[in-house]
Amino acid sequence: MGDLITALVIVAIGIGGLIAVLGGLYWLTRLFPTRWSERAKILIFLLPASVLMIVGLVVPAIRTVYVSLLDNNSKKFLGLDNYHEIFTTAGTRLTVINSLTWVLVGTTVTVIVGLAVARFADGMRGEKAAKSAIFIPGAVSLVGAGVIWRFVYDGPPFKVGLLNQVTKSLPGLPNSLGGDGLRSWFIERGLAGITPPSNAPGFNTFLLIVIFIWASAGFATVIFSAAIKGVPDSLIEAAKVDGATNRQAFYKVTMPYIRATIITVATTTTIAGLKAFDIIAATTGGNFGTSTIANQFFVTKFVQGRDGLGSALAVVIFILVIPVVVLNRRAQRRAEELMAA
Amino acid sequence: MTIADNSVQVLITPLAEMKTADTVMGGEPMGRSISATLSSRTGRWLVYGLVFFWTIPTFGLFVSSFRPELAVKTTGWWSMFLHPSVTLDNYRTVLSSAPGNENLAHFFLNSLKITIPATLFSVGIALLAAYAFSWMKFKGRDWLFVAVVALLMVPLQMALIPLLRLFTHGAHIGSITIIPYLHLNNSASAIWIAHSAFGMPFCIFILKNFVSSLPREIIEAARVDGAGHATVFMRLIVPLTVPAIASLSIFQFMWIWNDYLVGKVFGGTRNVPLTAHLAEMTGTRGQSWQLLTAAGMIAMILPLIVFFALQRYFVRGLLAGSVKG
Numbered sequence: 001m002g003d004l005i006t007a008l009v010i011v012a013i014g015i016g017g018l019i020a021v022l023g024g025l026y027w028l029t030r031l032f033p034t035r036w037s038e039r040a041k042i043l044i045f046l047l048p049a050s051v052l053m054i055v056g057l058v059v060p061a062i063r064t065v066y067v068s069l070l071d072n073n074s075k076k077f078l079g080l081d082n083y084h085e086i087f088t089t090a091g092t093r094l095t096v097i098n099s100l101t102w103v104l105v106g107t108t109v110t111v112i113v114g115l116a117v118a119r120f121a122d123g124m125r126g127e128k129a130a131k132s133a134i135f136i137p138g139a140v141s142l143v144g145a146g147v148i149w150r151f152v153y154d155g156p157p158f159k160v161g162l163l164n165q166v167t168k169s170l171p172g173l174p175n176s177l178g179g180d181g182l183r184s185w186f187i188e189r190g191l192a193g194i195t196p197p198s199n200a201p202g203f204n205t206f207l208l209i210v211i212f213i214w215a216s217a218g219f220a221t222v223i224f225s226a227a228i229k230g231v232p233d234s235l236i237e238a239a240k241v242d243g244a245t246n247r248q249a250f251y252k253v254t255m256p257y258i259r260a261t262i263i264t265v266a267t268t269t270t271i272a273g274l275k276a277f278d279i280i281a282a283t284t285g286g287n288f289g290t291s292t293i294a295n296q297f298f299v300t301k302f303v304q305g306r307d308g309l310g311s312a313l314a315v316v317i318f319i320l321v322i323p324v325v326v327l328n329r330r331a332q333r334r335a336e337e338l339m340a341a
Numbered sequence: 342m343t344i345a346d347n348s349v350q351v352l353i354t355p356l357a358e359m360k361t362a363d364t365v366m367g368g369e370p371m372g373r374s375i376s377a378t379l380s381s382r383t384g385r386w387l388v389y390g391l392v393f394f395w396t397i398p399t400f401g402l403f404v405s406s407f408r409p410e411l412a413v414k415t416t417g418w419w420s421m422f423l424h425p426s427v428t429l430d431n432y433r434t435v436l437s438s439a440p441g442n443e444n445l446a447h448f449f450l451n452s453l454k455i456t457i458p459a460t461l462f463s464v465g466i467a468l469l470a471a472y473a474f475s476w477m478k479f480k481g482r483d484w485l486f487v488a489v490v491a492l493l494m495v496p497l498q499m500a501l502i503p504l505l506r507l508f509t510h511g512a513h514i515g516s517i518t519i520i521p522y523l524h525l526n527n528s529a530s531a532i533w534i535a536h537s538a539f540g541m542p543f544c545i546f547i548l549k550n551f552v553s554s555l556p557r558e559i560i561e562a563a564r565v566d567g568a569g570h571a572t573v574f575m576r577l578i579v580p581l582t583v584p585a586i587a588s589l590s591i592f593q594f595m596w597i598w599n600d601y602l603v604g605k606v607f608g609g610t611r612n613v614p615l616t617a618h619l620a621e622m623t624g625t626r627g628q629s630w631q632l633l634t635a636a637g638m639i640a641m642i643l644p645l646i647v648f649f650a651l652q653r654y655f656v657r658g659l660l661a662g663s664v665k666g
Binding site for chain 2: 008039048050053057059067117134141150158159217222246275310313318
């Protein structure tokens with residue numbers, strides 16, 4: 001407890017100091033001629049944020065790009081060799097493929113679940129409780145989510161994983177589907193006797209993606225709910241007068257109306273999927289062919305100490321984010337034009 | 342203003358729906374008879390099914406955390422309802438600071454020590470910048486703001502390694518020291534700085550949207566009456582922005598509390614947050630299942646309280662900030 005108090009005192013001093021410095025500088029601006037004093041004031045308001053962003057974000061990002069072109073001791077210039085290595089070495093190539101799987105499967109299912117809950121819970125009894133239940137996983141940390149799901153997926157020596165207990169109780173399941181209740185779901189890449197090739201995501205990766213969907217769907221639900229409640233009743237009423245069924249009204253009126261929101265949620269989920277790290281770290285640690293780019297970045301840099309390759313992996317995440325944002329922008333614009341028409 | 346406003350829309354469409362935020366979780370909208378009938382019986386059962394599937398894993402952990410070690414390891418948590426045996430031993434053990442125990446209380450305090458200041462710093466500093474971007478006139482303002490928005494795209498992995506290097510070595514060009522080595526590595530202050538820097542574009546973006554939509558007449562009237570920027574900021578902007586500050590602070594708080602990567606990289610061993618220690622436990626204490634349950638629940642308790650107590654603000658912040666990445 002004393003620890004916390006010390007920390008808070010330091011913070012109070014820090015904040016007080018910052019205010020004193022900025023206030024002092026601000027007071028000094030009155031000594032300048034009017035034109036310069038205005039400029040100095042602008043600078044003071046922007047100074048702390050600019051310093052933080054330049055020192056903590058801009059310069060480091062540029063340096064990461066630079067280091068990604070060097071060898072792992074940051075001595076020798078290698079050009080694009082690190083990138084070449086990522087896409088030609090089987091292990092790292094699988095992490096890229098896994099990340100793309102996370103994005104495709106994770107985002108698609110998250111959006112569908114979010115839309116389904118937002119649509120069907122709208123106006124139903126217990127709507128609030130239902131949405132809270134879906135949202136709760138999104139409020140806890142992804143590490144916590146990983147721990148929760150270990151109790152579902154873990155196999156021997158843990159004897160009572162939920163999934164194993166369920167598959168065991170289903171009659172007629174072969175052992176390769178957990179029929180004996182002794183399957184190691186995190187470790188085994190194959191399913192029902194089929195083993196995916198080494199350059200394809202294993203079944204265990206899909207189980208991890210389920211955790212991601214479980215954690216992200218609440219966010220999608222909340223945003224979609226807001227959007228669906230924003231659709232003017234008159235539009236749906238008109239469609240119904242014209243003889244549309246509920247389903248038709250949803251697909252022909254509601255969906256187009258909230259199109260821009262769907263795109264935004266898809267973008268956000270995609271970016272979150274590309275950064276998938278916490279869930280993996282708390283469950284498989286990236287072993288058994290489940291690593292993603294973001295997890296591989298951590299392992300490469302902080303476990304293996306390879307700066308060049310680690311930086312290149314970080315840059316690959318960035319490069320994958322850019323087209324997502326650009327596509328999002330384009331689709332957004334088209335959605336706006338549709339709305340205007 | 343057009344450049345800035347256009348690119349803002351790249352990332353932030355749902356802002357338009359913010360006004361409905363309060364009814365989102367509330368579920369008691371008025372005059373919703375039509376859309377209410379859109380929800381069919383099959384649809385309702387689908388929702389019930391999803392709610393069940395979504396709740397079971399967390400519920401299992403919750404129940405397990407109160408079961409004795411032997412029971413956790415040999416029978417499923419559901420058998421608790423047939424053979425009830427409840428204990429607080431798991432919590433006692435993980436919270437205890439005795440040698441060999443997890444001392445989670447220490448890491449819980451670490452998380453508070455990281456989260457509260459980092460939230461204060463990022464929101465406060467971003468508010469200053471948001472005012473400058475909204476109500477101070479200078480050349481290149483729109484372009485500068487576009488640059489800030491563009492930084493939202495940079496994944497924090499891009500900045501992690503060099504920033505760590507800065508904390509452990511300082512910054513030098515040749516033999517000239519630009520930033521000296523400040524002994525910040527493995528301290529809470531390193532994590533504050535990292536979180537504030539990484540969160541800055543997002544905070545500025547959200548606050549700028551809010552601050553720039555404040556009524557122009559009020560601020561101009563104050564300026565005409567001779568109030569300087571500092572007075573306008575303290576007397577008008579801060580009080581009028583309280584709703585946005587509240588939402589953003591809660592959002593930042595949850596974000597930082599739940600963060601793992603930044604805390605782990607900059608926290609060393611003693612100063613890491615709860616999440617990092619929990620992840621560590623899954624490796625080193627992988628077979629102490631009964632302890633993992635209690636530790637998992639402790640890591641979750643604060644976010645859950647915040648979520649239930651401040652749901653309205655949190656959801657509002659979420660709607661405004663659907664871009665956080």
